[in-house]
Amino acid sequence: MAYLIFASAEAANARSAEAYAPLRVQGTTTAQLWSAWPHPEDGRAALIIPTTPLAAGIDMAQQDYDALLSANEQAALIPALPEDWLSVEVAT
Numbered sequence: 001m002a003y004l005i006f007a008s009a010e011a012a013n014a015r016s017a018e019a020y021a022p023l024r025v026q027g028t029t030t031a032q033l034w035s036a037w038p039h040p041e042d043g044r045a046a047l048i049i050p051t052t053p054l055a056a057g058i059d060m061a062q063q064d065y066d067a068l069l070s071a072n073e074q075a076a077l078i079p080a081l082p083e084d085w086l087s088v089e090v091a092t
Helices: 009-023 062-066 071-076
Strands: 002-006 035-038 045-049
Touching: 002 009, 002 071, 009 035, 009 045
Parallel strands: none
Antiparallel strands: 002 045, 035 045
């Protein structure tokens, strides 16, 4: 699991929807690839990004899955959320 931090839940959810758009099957209700976990105090949100497509529940090659993130996003991934983030009980 990895995390990608955004300034807001709206920004995180929009990025998740953007990543999922080319994979979305018409007529399905799923609109986002990854879930967002809000920070308990400051409005930021982290996308929870499984490290493999299998863990994300999609059928695609690893290199194609990795390409869903830009090079800058790949570099910004963190392996764990900071301690102050963990007081949130439910991901949205």
